[in-house]
Amino acid sequence: MRKFLYSVYSFASVLMLMNFSGCKPKSAGDATGSDAAGKVYVAPGKYDEMYNFVSGGFSGQVSVYGIPSGRLLRVIPVFSVDPEKGWGYSEETKPMLNTSHGEIPWGDQHHLDLSQTNGEIDGRWLFANENNTPRVARIDLKTFRTAEIIEIPNSAGNHSSPFITENTEYVVAGTRFSVPLDNDNGDVPISSYKKNFKGTLSFISVAPKDGEMKLAFQLLLPGMNFDLSHSGKGPSGGWFFFSCYNSEQAHTLLEVNASKRDKDYILAVNWKKAEEYVKQGKGKKIKANYVHNKYSESTHNATSTNEKETIVLDVKDFPDLVYMIPCPKSPHGCDVDPTGEYIVGSGKLAALIPVFSFSKIQKAIANKTYDGAYGGIPVLKYEAALYGEVKKPGLGPLHTEFDGKGNAYTTFFISSEIVKWNIKDLKILDRQPTYYSPGHLTIAGGNTKKPYGKYLIAYNKITKDRFLPTGPELAQSAQLFDISGDKMKLLLDYPTIGEPHYAQMAPASLISKNSQKIFKLEENKNPYVTMGEKNSKVVREGNKVHVYMTAMRSHFSPDNIEGIQVGDEVYFHVTNLEQDWDVPHGFGVKGNINAELLVMPGETSTLKWVPKKAGIFPFYCTDFCSALHQEMQGYVRVSPKGSNVPLTFSLGKNSEAADEALKK
Amino acid sequence: MRKFLYSVYSFASVLMLMNFSGCKPKSAGDATGSDAAGKVYVAPGKYDEMYNFVSGGFSGQVSVYGIPSGRLLRVIPVFSVDPEKGWGYSEETKPMLNTSHGEIPWGDQHHLDLSQTNGEIDGRWLFANENNTPRVARIDLKTFRTAEIIEIPNSAGNHSSPFITENTEYVVAGTRFSVPLDNDNGDVPISSYKKNFKGTLSFISVAPKDGEMKLAFQLLLPGMNFDLSHSGKGPSGGWFFFSCYNSEQAHTLLEVNASKRDKDYILAVNWKKAEEYVKQGKGKKIKANYVHNKYSESTHNATSTNEKETIVLDVKDFPDLVYMIPCPKSPHGCDVDPTGEYIVGSGKLAALIPVFSFSKIQKAIANKTYDGAYGGIPVLKYEAALYGEVKKPGLGPLHTEFDGKGNAYTTFFISSEIVKWNIKDLKILDRQPTYYSPGHLTIAGGNTKKPYGKYLIAYNKITKDRFLPTGPELAQSAQLFDISGDKMKLLLDYPTIGEPHYAQMAPASLISKNSQKIFKLEENKNPYVTMGEKNSKVVREGNKVHVYMTAMRSHFSPDNIEGIQVGDEVYFHVTNLEQDWDVPHGFGVKGNINAELLVMPGETSTLKWVPKKAGIFPFYCTDFCSALHQEMQGYVRVSPKGSNVPLTFSLGKNSEAADEALKK
Structure with a gap:
């Protein structure tokens, strides 16, 4: 019995190994190069078959x-x-x-x-x-x-x-x-x-x-x-x-x-x-x-x-x-x-x-x-x-x-x-x-x-x-x-x-035939959706801060936020207002021990961030979206816990209003 | 000034959009299909140029x-x-x-x-x-x-x-x-x-x-x-x-x-x-x-x-x-x-x-x-x-x-x-x-x-x-x-x-010219390396359990482990004993709120696992490694905290010794 077991074991082991001693690149076997090349090539602008x-x-x-x-x-x-x-x-x-x-x-x-x-x-x-x-x-x-x-x-x-x-x-x-x-x-x-x-x-x-x-x-x-x-x-x-x-x-x-x-x-x-x-x-x-x-x-x-x-x-x-x-x-x-x-x-x-x-x-x-x-x-x-x-x-x-x-x-x-x-x-x-x-x-x-x-x-x-x-x-x-x-x-x-x-x-x-290109914004039932820039806002509920944010080529709204404190649970609810195929926006914030968001047109997605230290933290769009993508950024000011810096934010679209808001 | 700003803004926006209205698949432009096909095709067994x-x-x-x-x-x-x-x-x-x-x-x-x-x-x-x-x-x-x-x-x-x-x-x-x-x-x-x-x-x-x-x-x-x-x-x-x-x-x-x-x-x-x-x-x-x-x-x-x-x-x-x-x-x-x-x-x-x-x-x-x-x-x-x-x-x-x-x-x-x-x-x-x-x-x-x-x-x-x-x-x-x-x-x-x-x-x-195929086992200086199956073992240090495990086609050693308790920190230190190119072994254990390991030949890698409930938890090789890959598995028995089930383990290679060990 012992011998039989051994033979099963070595049968498999030997077979396993036998293919791989000194193996070298092998060429295409039956297929001729140019014939095969033509059969697998899908020219730019053409679609695959399957x-x-x-x-x-x-x-x-x-x-x-x-x-x-x-x-x-x-x-x-x-x-x-x-x-x-x-x-x-x-x-x-x-x-x-x-x-x-x-x-x-x-x-x-x-x-x-x-x-x-x-x-x-x-x-x-x-x-x-x-x-x-x-x-x-x-x-x-x-x-x-x-x-x-x-x-x-x-x-x-x-x-x-x-x-x-x-x-x-x-x-x-x-x-x-x-x-x-x-x-x-x-x-x-x-x-x-x-x-x-x-x-x-x-x-x-x-x-x-x-x-x-x-x-x-x-x-x-x-x-x-x-x-x-x-x-x-x-x-x-x-x-x-x-x-x-x-x-x-x-x-x-x-x-x-x-x-x-x-x-x-x-x-x-x-x-x-x-x-x-x-x-x-x-x-x-x-x-x-x-x-x-x-x-x-x-x-x-x-x-x-x-x-x-x-x-x-x-x-x-x-x-x-x-x-x-x-x-x-x-x-x-x-x-x-x-x-x-x-x-x-x-x-x-x-x-x-x-x-x-x-x-x-x-x-x-x-x-x-x-x-x-x-x-x-x-x-x-x-x-x-x-x-x-x-x-x-x-x-x-x-x-x-x-x-x-x-x-x-x-x-x-x-x-x-x-x-x-x-x-x-x-x-x-x-x-x-x-x-x-x-x-x-x-x-x-x-x-x-x-x-x-x-x-x-x-x-x-x-x-x-x-x-x-x-x-x-x-x-x-x-x-x-x-x-x-x-x-x-x-x-x-x-x-x-x-x-x-x-x-x-x-x-x-x-x-x-069934493929969908965008999510319709008007059908977005996410509880934290922001329907249009004018509705973007920042709301504090105890130590939770909800940022109702919109993304649109090439700005976030709000794009400057102050009054966040160390240890706050900040939720960035990012709604991508685009309604065109293949215009995602991304969202990342410095030092977040979390990942990023990639938000498709018409979609709302939420990133949680708990800042651990005071300072200025930039955020930006992580998916190159337009000629002015590099300008699609913002800042969060984080103050120490218990600070009296009031919660303010700027609406991205209107810089004067933004400055006014920040000055208050 | 306001007008100028607007014009910059709309210049970019308009240009951004203009390429994409009603765009449709376009064909290859200058390149003729068969010419291009031959130029990008790398026949099976041949290498890319760059x-x-x-x-x-x-x-x-x-x-x-x-x-x-x-x-x-x-x-x-x-x-x-x-x-x-x-x-x-x-x-x-x-x-x-x-x-x-x-x-x-x-x-x-x-x-x-x-x-x-x-x-x-x-x-x-x-x-x-x-x-x-x-x-x-x-x-x-x-x-x-x-x-x-x-x-x-x-x-x-x-x-x-x-x-x-x-x-x-x-x-x-x-x-x-x-x-x-x-x-x-x-x-x-x-x-x-x-x-x-x-x-x-x-x-x-x-x-x-x-x-x-x-x-x-x-x-x-x-x-x-x-x-x-x-x-x-x-x-x-x-x-x-x-x-x-x-x-x-x-x-x-x-x-x-x-x-x-x-x-x-x-x-x-x-x-x-x-x-x-x-x-x-x-x-x-x-x-x-x-x-x-x-x-x-x-x-x-x-x-x-x-x-x-x-x-x-x-x-x-x-x-x-x-x-x-x-x-x-x-x-x-x-x-x-x-x-x-x-x-x-x-x-x-x-x-x-x-x-x-x-x-x-x-x-x-x-x-x-x-x-x-x-x-x-x-x-x-x-x-x-x-x-x-x-x-x-x-x-x-x-x-x-x-x-x-x-x-x-x-x-x-x-x-x-x-x-x-x-x-x-x-x-x-x-x-x-x-x-x-x-x-x-x-x-x-x-x-x-x-x-x-x-x-x-x-x-x-x-x-x-x-x-x-x-x-x-x-x-x-x-x-x-x-x-x-x-x-x-x-x-x-x-x-x-x-x-x-x-x-x-x-x-x-x-x-x-510099590419390396394997890690030499004899050069492995990981503190938890196991040099050969006979050295595989399980060691308890307080609530930490170190599993010194080896992987080799087609078994782990040890492959049955008992005496683990809920809340233990179990460290699976898996050494891949293979010394042949492209024979990784993987390691995954059921219900782990962690990922897996993919261990290259000659390498040691460690997965931490803290079992949350008592029961039997299988582990297995996650990378199809041999004809008997599906047999490359093992079980961990997890007992409630404070249990008196002794720490035992079976060495994968010798099933009789394994059974003996488990009977003790």
């Missing part, structure tokens, strides 16, 4: 790229603070990073899913998971801003998330690490894993009209690690599939101890049935403590709500809810083809790819073709669920997407390649090397009923020598392939932000 | 691009926290963001300058300024990491910085906003600006061997706004030139009140002379309070020192130190050509570009060809300093760089173009539109004695419709031009990070 939404991994944010150029169009702050945009620093956005553990400035953002209607991308929302402190975010594609974040109780490492059902009825969230439930005593020995640690799969409903999320129910499972998931579609639309590993239930050195069994599982979850049970009042309401944060576009303000309970269905009490399908070996990716019939499991230590058949799974369930049970859950016979196996596909299969023409594309981490194969006959059609070790890949609509094909992007985990060196730390690398022909052609390498795990891609028109 | 270091503006960081591809190779965290990399969150990096106001998570990073030897780029360091809370950073180009940050006292808005002398003897820092000196009583009326507000130009020496910075001296000037600067070179190498505006000394509505005078000034500063005076013990030592932060590569640890004084030379007492050259109108850019003879002032409201002659300036000084004095400083006669004027160049000139072939390139914000002109005959040779409203531009070595030509990049302030829309907030846009021929050719548009102000560009080999 949007590519890419997870930021340990950056916690979401990146938006244009394809085929590979240009980074925007980083959307989601789970991490972003001093650049004031995300998590402005009073309005602070609540968005609230959790039951307090305000957390960082997240680990792994996967994305675009909202769908009838199994097709509808361009409304983008969902994003947070792996470390389990959360799911909804990004509004009108504004490309995070609109909502919901925490997931009874969960740790929200990895198999935020995948959605084909009409965006639910977003799922499966725990990567099993842990004691929040409601139980968590102060238990780690060695009591099998007894005390539980797995949960969470189903979050999404309101069809405005996208609002709600934790609908959680399925309770034995302690294991849940990895990835995808919804069924068409005939399998009422089902969800989750991969799991560590069915060994190890709690230490998983590298060895969770790689013992030849097969772990893919879980087939009948979510329609679960929904029925919940409607019937089944399941248990248990105490939970999690936070739900919403950003209102009309008030430009976030609120945070503490939620108190959750509905849990213990699957061993509902024998027709979940079935387990054996899958070799430590499955990672779990992908459903556009027809909904084929489910591809990618065992990261397996030397083949099993393709399961939804109709055979249904038959096996009907006939109870079981191979025992796991933690009270029926295990289907492998052969009874299997459509067939892709033989010798490569080493370390991780993820599969589809082109809508009957082909599947799988990444291989260890053998560092992408393999194209036919879903029906399971024959390998092409293989192309990637540099180096791809994790996920994406094709536009490649996980929906309607893939758009044309491009495939591989997200590589190891970069080494692909770009000019930048010291010990390198950006991760993406590779764009043309998949319009029989053979994949490598077009472009480009570096990325954070660690891209999963990504989504969509034809540009599906997204840009 | 490094381009770009300021992040309100992001506070520095971006590194490859040129001609425009690919973002790395974001270097400098003045803002970066949850992605743990910058400002790891115990080792926290001191780097320290200031006299406390720890500040955000900065406004405007300008960059590469270190020079004999006026040429030497590839050792990159200097970066912080505008909001005045600071200068030095980035080490071996590691592409911030090595040092020094705060500037008596300053507010450190804008004309961090420009260097031709042998990197000094980095300068001029105050954008004048303020009372730190040592004076700052609680004064803002309307007493002329009396109480002072300007300072700071000279920071750079140690030739290791680059260590030291505030050498400050020049005291009347209150004004100082904008930009550049060192002389060759014959003018002992001089530094600074632009200033608001010589009106306005303190409110500068948009109007600082645009009254026809001319402001360029200051010619004899820094060699100032250095002599300081060596002679002249100048005043005054109290100051500023912070100096250094990161040690051997300990992987930053320290922060409080400095207590500064040497100030009041320039009115040293009549041969500084001369003022009248310059129309609110000058912004202040640029010196490669020969050192010509100084170009860009008055942002001027309708011409004055070119000053260093030899004429010297003659005017020798002959005292003065036009009075300003605040006790001699003002040279405009004509006596002037080489000539570029007539009708465009509207809103901002910045000029040089190609080393006798040509200058100036950006025009208002007329939205780049204009190429000959330095000698001041004739305009070419003009190309930019989309829209460029601020700075860069050419490789374009501000040194040795420009490399070939490419020019314009950094545009307004983006509008240049890329697929991303809601109200758009990335700013850069445009790459080929300047190898007589006419500039637009090659590529690409979006950028934050707001690029100034940038630097250099041929790749100048930088990459």
Whole structure:
């Protein structure tokens, strides 16, 4: 046994290393330079064909790229603070990073899913998971801003998330690490894993009209690690599939101890049935403590709500809810083809790819073709669920997407390649090397009923020598392939932000049709909005000072403020009065142990400042806005606590009035 | 007078707006698609020709691009926290963001300058300024990491910085906003600006061997706004030139009140002379309070020192130190050509570009060809300093760089173009539109004695419709031009990070020759390093718990820890034992109100965690490192305060020993 363990361990280690000895820059393989150059070049003034939404991994944010150029169009702050945009620093956005553990400035953002209607991308929302402190975010594609974040109780490492059902009825969230439930005593020995640690799969409903999320129910499972998931579609639309590993239930050195069994599982979850049970009042309401944060576009303000309970269905009490399908070996990716019939499991230590058949799974369930049970859950016979196996596909299969023409594309981490194969006959059609070790890949609509094909992007985990060196730390690398022909052609390498795990891609028109250019000032319902310069003012309420400030090319109003005292809580409520696209104003004040504001046209945003010493503190516009941007500044005079300097301020537009006010 | 003011105001406003009514995507202008495509395409596996270091503006960081591809190779965290990399969150990096106001998570990073030897780029360091809370950073180009940050006292808005002398003897820092000196009583009326507000130009020496910075001296000037600067070179190498505006000394509505005078000034500063005076013990030592932060590569640890004084030379007492050259109108850019003879002032409201002659300036000084004095400083006669004027160049000139072939390139914000002109005959040779409203531009070595030509990049302030829309907030846009021929050719548009102000560009080999791939483990002098898994351990010291942890593909040691109590200060000191390029490990723990760690091979980094509730908390590697990355995890058991659960831990590598340890 010891020897076997060792062999597993060294197998992986050796394979891991073998790609990287003495590696040197390699040239473009199949693609000819000028051909590829023409295919990725987007001339100045022209638009990219597709949007590519890419997870930021340990950056916690979401990146938006244009394809085929590979240009980074925007980083959307989601789970991490972003001093650049004031995300998590402005009073309005602070609540968005609230959790039951307090305000957390960082997240680990792994996967994305675009909202769908009838199994097709509808361009409304983008969902994003947070792996470390389990959360799911909804990004509004009108504004490309995070609109909502919901925490997931009874969960740790929200990895198999935020995948959605084909009409965006639910977003799922499966725990990567099993842990004691929040409601139980968590102060238990780690060695009591099998007894005390539980797995949960969470189903979050999404309101069809405005996208609002709600934790609908959680399925309770034995302690294991849940990895990835995808919804069924068409005939399998009422089902969800989750991969799991560590069915060994190890709690230490998983590298060895969770790689013992030849097969772990893919879980087939009948979510329609679960929904029925919940409607019937089944399941248990248990105490939970999690936070739900919403950003209102009309008030430009976030609120945070503490939620108190959750509905849990213990699957061993509902024998027709979940079935387990054996899958070799430590499955990672779990992908459903556009027809909904084929489910591809990618065992990261397996030397083949099993393709399961939804109709055979249904038959096996009907006939109870079981191979025992796991933690009270029926295990289907492998052969009874299997459509067939892709033989010798490569080493370390991780993820599969589809082109809508009957082909599947799988990444291989260890053998560092992408393999194209036919879903029906399971024959390998092409293989192309990637540099180096791809994790996920994406094709536009490649996980929906309607893939758009044309491009495939591989997200590589190891970069080494692909770009000019930048010291010990390198950006991760993406590779764009043309998949319009029989053979994949490598077009472009480009570096990325954070660690891209999963990504989504969509034809540009599906997204840009909804894009909003400004916030209308007259619709601004922020309680601290200043509607026009003449209404700008400074108001003291005890030790709180509210500065109702406007920003307009090229001045703030007020721009000189006196009568602030050390220790005051000063709130700069900055309203950007512009009503023209792409005229943000910024706001920064010297020595603030906070960040800045970046305020879009029509928006109000608030920066809190507690001056610690007396003196003159300048503030200024931080975003070059006009030819006289360098003149867009002001001063605050801070006096010692208890000073009798009266509160005065100058209205920026009228310098004489300003001087008069200051002289008083 | 009132009418005149209004006309200035509306002139700028109208010009500002005129470019943007009904603007639509425009195509590539001069460049033909396929030609340009071939020129910017860098085939997979090939390297870019040049490094381009770009300021992040309100992001506070520095971006590194490859040129001609425009690919973002790395974001270097400098003045803002970066949850992605743990910058400002790891115990080792926290001191780097320290200031006299406390720890500040955000900065406004405007300008960059590469270190020079004999006026040429030497590839050792990159200097970066912080505008909001005045600071200068030095980035080490071996590691592409911030090595040092020094705060500037008596300053507010450190804008004309961090420009260097031709042998990197000094980095300068001029105050954008004048303020009372730190040592004076700052609680004064803002309307007493002329009396109480002072300007300072700071000279920071750079140690030739290791680059260590030291505030050498400050020049005291009347209150004004100082904008930009550049060192002389060759014959003018002992001089530094600074632009200033608001010589009106306005303190409110500068948009109007600082645009009254026809001319402001360029200051010619004899820094060699100032250095002599300081060596002679002249100048005043005054109290100051500023912070100096250094990161040690051997300990992987930053320290922060409080400095207590500064040497100030009041320039009115040293009549041969500084001369003022009248310059129309609110000058912004202040640029010196490669020969050192010509100084170009860009008055942002001027309708011409004055070119000053260093030899004429010297003659005017020798002959005292003065036009009075300003605040006790001699003002040279405009004509006596002037080489000539570029007539009708465009509207809103901002910045000029040089190609080393006798040509200058100036950006025009208002007329939205780049204009190429000959330095000698001041004739305009070419003009190309930019989309829209460029601020700075860069050419490789374009501000040194040795420009490399070939490419020019314009950094545009307004983006509008240049890329697929991303809601109200758009990335700013850069445009790459080929300047190898007589006419500039637009090659590529690409979006950028934050707001690029100034940038630097250099041929790749100048930088990459020094690039370091790993940190040698045997040279790691971090006090909490763990040299090998067998030395990993957990040590309690009162309520502090030190976890000496190792990370290696694919496990942590220890990986199970018990005996932690609510309220403990837990320090995870993670040493990455890998010694191979591009194998970082990450570290995150559930529910931590802190960020994560990203630990490079051979490095030790520390995350502080104060658990708030009892339970089981998983931790894991946040950077996909191997085929068994998903298994690289562990658990911490947190018990209530005062619990008698003993401190135990499992060594990751040996699961039996781990279990034994946990059973004790």
